[in-house]
Amino acid sequence: MIGLDQGKIVSIEERIPKLKQQRRKKANRRLVTLLSLFFLLIVCVVYFQSPLSHIKKISVSGNDLYKAELLVKNSGLSTGMNIWKLDKKEVETKIEKLPEIKSATVKWSFPNSVLITVEEYDRIAVIANENSFIPVLENGEILEDEGITSSPSNAPILIGFTEGEILEEMVNSLKELPFEILYSISEVNYTPKETDRFHISLYMNDGNEVSASLRSFSKKMIHYPSIVSQLDPSQKGVIDLEVGSYFKSYEPGGVETSEEEGEG
Known part of the structure; x- marks a missing residue:
């Protein structure tokens, strides 16, 4: 052992x-x-x-209404700026102060690039004002200080409207429409009657005209595609949505149809 x-x-x-x-x-x-x-x-x-720590490139994406140069200017960023001084939240807040910007996101890409991604409010209409057009955003804001010289091709033009109850009613009604119907409208004219001060006349991109009252416009206009599908595509005329729905062709002796509200 x-x-x-x-x-x-x-x-x-x-x-x-x-x-x-x-x-x-x-x-x-x-x-x-x-x-x-x-x-x-x-x-x-x-x-x-070294210069590697300085911003060399600033890219912008998601912008349509605003030019990239304007967004960069409002962001407070510039090439040559030290990238470590970048406060993303502060830059996003600055950009979101622009009236047509719904949201903004700022990202840093190594070593010295910055990407600004924005989401813009859609323009649901423009108000004809002498020689310019005043944009109306989907959130209902009217950009009175930002008149543009040309009308966006897809937004309906509001003619004859002045600031007040009628314009507010019109904007609120447009906000409730699906975009496919909204952008099928070419013009909206304010055409008050003795019996209805809320009466409007619409000119559609398909060649038809719509007569309606703002009091029921958004509810009835939703059915516009269904109404048009029942009409002869070769005939254009006036679709009256004031009471039920009624069509009268522009052609003499054209077909006239009438439907009760809710049918079709």
Whole structure:
């Protein structure tokens, strides 16, 4: 028994090389770690001091109504600016102050590029005002200070409307229409009658005319595609939506049809 126990004993002389080797490995790992940190620090210092840390490119996407140059100007960003001074939330807030911007997102792309992505409010109409057009946004805001010289091709033109109850009613009614119906309208004329001061006349892109009252316009206009589908495509005329729905062809002796409200 004594002999077996003595055979398992490892002398200090035998353990010393192994201990030295373990200590050497630990020291090497520490040295590598310190050198890596030092190298990383040098790289960071060089990056901060070099042009690589300055904004080189600013890209804009999602814009249609606003030019990219205008959005960049309002963002407060500029090329050459230190990218580490970029406050994304602050830049997004600045851009969202523009009346036609619904939301803005700013992202940094390594090493020195910035991407601005915006979502704009749709223009549901423009108000004809002498030699310019005043945009009306989908949120109901009327941009009186931003008259444009040309009308957007897809937005209906409001003619004869002045600021007040009638215009507000018109805007609220347009907001309730699906875009496919909204953009099928070419013009909306305010044509009050003695019996109805809310009367309007619409000229459609398909060549038809619609006579309606703002009091029931949005509810009845939703059925416009269904009404038109029942008419002869070769005949154009006036669709009266004031009471039920009634069609009168422009052609003398043309077909006239009448439907009760809710039918068709």
